[in-house]
Amino acid sequence: MIEILANSALNTIQDRGRPRAMTLGVARGGAMDILALACGNMMLGNEPDAAGIEIAFFPFRLRFLDDRAFAVTGARGPVRLDGIDLPPDWAMIARAGQTLQCDAPTTGCRTYLTIAGGIDVPLVLGARATDLKGGFGGLEGRALQKGDRLPCGVPATPGVPPHGYGLAVRCPMPDADATRVRVLPAAEYDDFTAEARHAFFQTAWRLTPSANRMGYRLEGTPLAQQRPLNLFSHGIVPGTVQVPPAGQPIVQMADANTCGGYPKIATIIESDLRLLAQTRVNGSIRFVETTRTDAVAALRAEARDQARRADAFADLRRMLMPA
Structure with missing residues (x-):
């Protein structure tokens, strides 16, 4: 205890x-x-x-x-x-x-x-x-x-x-200059203007103090849509990057709601979401586009690394524990 x-x-x-x-x-x-x-x-x-x-x-x-x-x-x-x-x-x-x-x-x-x-x-x-x-x-x-x-x-x-x-x-841990996280384009990605899609990847986003276990609000170049979207609430997951009308992204974190109605521009891959979770308020964040194949490969590599670590620690305990 x-x-x-x-x-x-x-x-x-x-x-x-x-x-x-x-x-x-x-x-x-x-x-x-x-x-x-x-x-x-x-x-x-x-x-x-x-x-x-x-x-x-x-x-x-x-x-x-x-x-x-x-x-x-x-x-x-x-x-x-x-x-x-x-x-x-x-x-x-x-x-x-x-x-x-x-x-x-x-x-x-x-x-x-x-x-x-x-x-x-x-x-x-x-x-x-x-x-x-x-x-x-x-x-x-x-x-x-x-x-x-x-x-x-x-x-x-x-x-x-x-x-x-x-x-x-x-x-x-996150890099000192900027946290780089890989993302996949989400359902409404193509509904944003070409300029907004470019800015999403080129902007160094600032993590605002409005950051908790539910979601992180970012600040940077406002992201505009080609036309206003009126969406019904629909399923979202941790890592979803939503864009409210003001154009400043919100990243859904571990305690996120399971549904929401804001347009989704991207989804952070599971392997990189932890890096964002370890980013400090006012820290800089950059998004890097990736592919589904690379996202799955990252998960599999992480699982292999964890299995190797578990085996290594089990061997160490057997070798180093007193008889």
């Missing part, structure tokens, strides 16, 4: 979310950076979708109430166990009574804490992810608060080596 000692608003319990529930009108939800969560879990021998804590507001501090292996992945910034600095993307064992503190990151903006055995809250619609909009999942459907005590599951493996270990190849 762990106890929250210091927390800011909207840090939540997340797993991979509820993609199958989208047909019921329920947001997919889950970790904004699924790869970072999965890497933390595989370092601990958890299932990739075990529930952890998504930390987007800092400082965050907790106390371990029993001996427990943990990992911290995602955004890179100061992380300390009883005041001792830990390397980025690191897993190790905490002893009962020790405290862990995560301060504001210097690269990226979302940090993930995973625990051996996972955070053991009830399954709701097949997942433990917190849906703040619906008020369910996670811990009572809400953000974490100071004083919360979170139960942890039974670890599937003996743990991690006494001195810990980290990722040999870290999860990619």
Whole structure:
């Protein structure tokens, strides 16, 4: 079990979310950076979708109430166990009574804490992810608060080596100059003017402060349509780039509604959506056109990399754990 000692608003319990529930009108939800969560879990021998804590507001501090292996992945910034600095993307064992503190990151903006055995809250619609909009999942459907005590599951493996270990190849973070994300043209792409389509790819879009788990508003060259469109609400998914009448795009994120009526100019591919999730407010974003073949290839390459990482950590645990 762990106890929250210091927390800011909207840090939540997340797993991979509820993609199958989208047909019921329920947001997919889950970790904004699924790869970072999965890497933390595989370092601990958890299932990739075990529930952890998504930390987007800092400082965050907790106390371990029993001996427990943990990992911290995602955004890179100061992380300390009883005041001792830990390397980025690191897993190790905490002893009962020790405290862990995560301060504001210097690269990226979302940090993930995973625990051996996972955070053991009830399954709701097949997942433990917190849906703040619906008020369910996670811990009572809400953000974490100071004083919360979170139960942890039974670890599937003996743990991690006494001195810990980290990722040999870290999860990619956004570039310092601009976050580049690959997109596929969406249904209404051709309904925008040629100038708007050109500007969409040539503009360095600014991520405005209107950015949360539901959606990111961008600011740049207004995108005009060839003629006004009146669309019925229709299905959308995380990664959909909609353009309201003012011409400034909105990117749907993990907690997006499952339907909407604004014209869609593009869809960010699944493998790159996590990069946008790790982009800071006022950061620069550029869209790069890709193909469906390349989007599928990126997903398959990511799956292969995760499988290799999981196997490598399993081998390390067998080699390094005390007899």
